[in-house]
Amino acid sequence: MKKLAIYTTVLALCGGAFYAVSAAEQAAPAQPAPEAAKEVVCFESRKGASEVTQRDIKPGWPNVKCSPKTGAALWYGDPYDGTVPMGKMPGLDKIPEGHAVIKPRSEKLALMPMCGVSCHNGVGPQFSPPTLPKGKKPVPLPTMEAMVPDLKDLQHGRGRIWCMDCHHTTQRNKLVDHFGDPISFDQPQLLCGKCHGDKLRDWRDGIHGKRIGEFTSTGKKRWFTCTECHNPHNVQDGARNRGFVQLQPEPSPQLPRGMKDASHEKLHPIPH
Amino acid sequence: MTPNETLPTDPAKEQSSECPVPPMSADPAANVLKTSRRDFLKSGGALSLSSLMGTAALMSQSGDAEAAVEWAEHFQKNYRLMTPAEKAEARLRLEKRYSDEYGKKVSVDTTEAQPGVLMGYALNIRKCIGCRRCVHACVAENNQSRGTKRPGEKIEWIQVLRMERGKFEQEKMNHGYPEGLGIQVGGNAYTPAGAVLEGQYHYNPEKVPEADATYMPIACMQCEKPPCVKVCPVRTTYREADGPVVIDYNWCIGCKMCMNACPYWARRFNLTTPVLPKEEMNPVTHYLGNRPRMRGVVEKCHWCLQRTRHDRYPACVEVCPVGARKFGNLLDPESEVSKILERKNVFRLKAELNTFPKFFYFYD
Structure with a gap:
C-alpha cells in the first residue's frame, strides 16, 4: 500500500512536469516572427549553381531540409519546387508531355542583362559587329575578367576551345549550337552534347546525372542539367579526381563505445 | 475497449x-x-x-x-x-x-507491393565523392535515432567507406612477402590499400573528394537470398514481393541474429530508446518502413518504402550531388537500372556469398 502511494506521488510529479512542458510548448509558437525573418537557403548539387529557399508546404512538412553543417540540401519534400517543362530534347519522345522538368537558371545567369543590349548587340555604331575579335584567341579584357573571375583560368578543353565555341557572339545571355543559333542557358545539354555525346546519351537514359521525383521510367522527374553539377569553366582541376568540384563533407558517424578518436582506422593491418 | x-x-x-x-x-x-x-x-x-x-x-x-x-x-x-x-x-x-x-498528424501507410515491380538499385562507384549527404538524407527521412550523448544513440543506415588507393613502386621491387619473416613468396612491389573492404568510416577532411581516395557507400543490399531472413527465429524480417527486405518492428524480439548473419553490416540495433525530436520527425511513414521504432528492435534500409511504394525515388538518390545513385524497376527494360545492367560494367558486393543483391555497383 505504501509502495502504491510512492508510485502515485512519482506519477503526480511526472504529470506535473509534463504539464509544465506542454504549457511551455503552447507558449512557444507565440513568437514565430524571428524564425520567419531568418530565411534558410541551401544549395543543391554544387555551391553557386542552384539554391532552394526553405519554406513549409504544410505545417511540419518543409519543401527542403538543409544541412546545418554545410548548407547543402539534404532532403526534398517537394522535388518540383520552382520547375518548368524541359522543352524539346531529341530522343526523349517516350516521356509524356510535362513529365521532364528542369529548374530554370537563365534568369540567375543573365547577370548583366545590359550585356546583350549595350555592347554585344551586334549592331554597334562604331564596330560592326562590335564583339567579334579578329582572331579566335581570347583577348584578356580587364572588364570581362573582373565580371567573371573564372575566365582568367579556363579549365576546359585543354586549350583547344575558346569562349565563342560555347557562348553566342551577339546574344551573350545565350549559348550557341553548331549552326550559330542561340541555345538557352536552361538547356546546356544541347551545347555540351556537341562534344560529349556519350555522356549526353547516358544522361538522356538516366544513367549519367541526377534526377529527382518519380522513379518509374515515364514518371515526372526533375532533371538536373549539365551546369547544375559541373562548372563548365572549371571542369578539370588537379586537386580532385572525378570531374566534380570539391565540397565539405557532412559529419562523420558516432564513434564506437569507448573510443576517443578514429585513429585506429588509419593503421594498416598489413605493415608496409 | x-x-x-x-x-x-x-x-x-x-x-x-x-x-x-x-x-x-x-x-x-x-x-x-x-x-x-x-x-x-x-x-x-x-x-x-x-x-x-x-x-x-x-x-x-x-x-x-x-x-x-x-x-x-x-x-x-x-x-x-x-x-x-x-x-x-x-x-x-x-x-x-x-x-x-509527436504533436503532428502522422500517417502510417500500409500500401502493398504493386505487381510488375521489382525494385533495383545501382551506384556509380566511380562518381561517389564521399560527401555523406545520402547518410544524412536517410536519417532525415527514416526517423532514426539521432542522439549524441550515449553510444548507440545515433543510428545511420548508410556507411561511406573511404578507401586508399594502393600503388606499385620501383623501390619495393625486391620486397618479400610476408614482410619481416624472411620468407620470400615472390616480389611485392605493391603498397596495399588495406585488406578487402577495410577503410575509414570516420574520415573528416576539409573537402572531398580527396585525390588519393575512393569512396564506397554500403547499405542494405536487399538480397534475393537474404541470410538475415534465413536466421530470423520469429520470421519478422522477410522479402517483400517488390524486392526490399523489411522488418515488422512489433514482432522483432531483438535477438540480433540477423545482424550476425548479414555480410554487409547493414542492420542496426536500437540499443537505447530512440532519440527523435518532435520537429525533426518525418510524419509520412510506412508500417514496414520508417515509422518510429522502439527500443530493442533491429532496423535497416528498406529503400524508403513510404516513398517508393508511391513511385518516388528514395531519399538518398534524391540528394546525391553527383548523381551516383540510381534506382528503378528491374522488370521495366526502360528503367535507369535496367539500362545500367544492360550497358555498364556491374558488380555485386561479395557476390561469392550467393546472396544475389539487388544493389549493383557500376562504373563508367
Missing part, C-alpha cells in the same frame, strides 16, 4: 479469413499454438488483465486509451498473418499514438 474484442473468437473463422495462399511462416502448428494461447489468455487471464488495465487507467492521467493501445499492440499478429482489417486497425492505432506523441 478491451483487446479481447479484437481477438478472433472462432479458430476456424480465423483460419479462413487469412490469405488463401498462406506465406511460408503460416504453418498450422503455429496457428494452433496461437489460438490456444489466446484462449488461455481470454479465459484465465481476463480477470488479471482487466484488473491490470484498471490499475493502469487509474494511475495514468491520460486515460485508458493509451493503455488499451499498448495492449492491443502487444497482442497483434505477425504483419504477414494479419488480415486487411487487422492491418487497418493497427494502422489507425499507430497513427493515433504517433500523432499524440
Whole structure:
C-alpha cells in the first residue's frame, strides 16, 4: 500500500512536469516572427549553381531540409519546387508531355542583362559587329575578367576551345549550337552534347546525372542539367579526381563505445 | 475497449479469413499454438488483465486509451498473418499514438507491393565523392535515432567507406612477402590499400573528394537470398514481393541474429530508446518502413518504402550531388537500372556469398 502511494506521488510529479512542458510548448509558437525573418537557403548539387529557399508546404512538412553543417540540401519534400517543362530534347519522345522538368537558371545567369543590349548587340555604331575579335584567341579584357573571375583560368578543353565555341557572339545571355543559333542557358545539354555525346546519351537514359521525383521510367522527374553539377569553366582541376568540384563533407558517424578518436582506422593491418 | 474484442473468437473463422495462399511462416502448428494461447489468455487471464488495465487507467492521467493501445499492440499478429482489417486497425492505432506523441498528424501507410515491380538499385562507384549527404538524407527521412550523448544513440543506415588507393613502386621491387619473416613468396612491389573492404568510416577532411581516395557507400543490399531472413527465429524480417527486405518492428524480439548473419553490416540495433525530436520527425511513414521504432528492435534500409511504394525515388538518390545513385524497376527494360545492367560494367558486393543483391555497383 505504501509502495502504491510512492508510485502515485512519482506519477503526480511526472504529470506535473509534463504539464509544465506542454504549457511551455503552447507558449512557444507565440513568437514565430524571428524564425520567419531568418530565411534558410541551401544549395543543391554544387555551391553557386542552384539554391532552394526553405519554406513549409504544410505545417511540419518543409519543401527542403538543409544541412546545418554545410548548407547543402539534404532532403526534398517537394522535388518540383520552382520547375518548368524541359522543352524539346531529341530522343526523349517516350516521356509524356510535362513529365521532364528542369529548374530554370537563365534568369540567375543573365547577370548583366545590359550585356546583350549595350555592347554585344551586334549592331554597334562604331564596330560592326562590335564583339567579334579578329582572331579566335581570347583577348584578356580587364572588364570581362573582373565580371567573371573564372575566365582568367579556363579549365576546359585543354586549350583547344575558346569562349565563342560555347557562348553566342551577339546574344551573350545565350549559348550557341553548331549552326550559330542561340541555345538557352536552361538547356546546356544541347551545347555540351556537341562534344560529349556519350555522356549526353547516358544522361538522356538516366544513367549519367541526377534526377529527382518519380522513379518509374515515364514518371515526372526533375532533371538536373549539365551546369547544375559541373562548372563548365572549371571542369578539370588537379586537386580532385572525378570531374566534380570539391565540397565539405557532412559529419562523420558516432564513434564506437569507448573510443576517443578514429585513429585506429588509419593503421594498416598489413605493415608496409 | 478491451483487446479481447479484437481477438478472433472462432479458430476456424480465423483460419479462413487469412490469405488463401498462406506465406511460408503460416504453418498450422503455429496457428494452433496461437489460438490456444489466446484462449488461455481470454479465459484465465481476463480477470488479471482487466484488473491490470484498471490499475493502469487509474494511475495514468491520460486515460485508458493509451493503455488499451499498448495492449492491443502487444497482442497483434505477425504483419504477414494479419488480415486487411487487422492491418487497418493497427494502422489507425499507430497513427493515433504517433500523432499524440509527436504533436503532428502522422500517417502510417500500409500500401502493398504493386505487381510488375521489382525494385533495383545501382551506384556509380566511380562518381561517389564521399560527401555523406545520402547518410544524412536517410536519417532525415527514416526517423532514426539521432542522439549524441550515449553510444548507440545515433543510428545511420548508410556507411561511406573511404578507401586508399594502393600503388606499385620501383623501390619495393625486391620486397618479400610476408614482410619481416624472411620468407620470400615472390616480389611485392605493391603498397596495399588495406585488406578487402577495410577503410575509414570516420574520415573528416576539409573537402572531398580527396585525390588519393575512393569512396564506397554500403547499405542494405536487399538480397534475393537474404541470410538475415534465413536466421530470423520469429520470421519478422522477410522479402517483400517488390524486392526490399523489411522488418515488422512489433514482432522483432531483438535477438540480433540477423545482424550476425548479414555480410554487409547493414542492420542496426536500437540499443537505447530512440532519440527523435518532435520537429525533426518525418510524419509520412510506412508500417514496414520508417515509422518510429522502439527500443530493442533491429532496423535497416528498406529503400524508403513510404516513398517508393508511391513511385518516388528514395531519399538518398534524391540528394546525391553527383548523381551516383540510381534506382528503378528491374522488370521495366526502360528503367535507369535496367539500362545500367544492360550497358555498364556491374558488380555485386561479395557476390561469392550467393546472396544475389539487388544493389549493383557500376562504373563508367
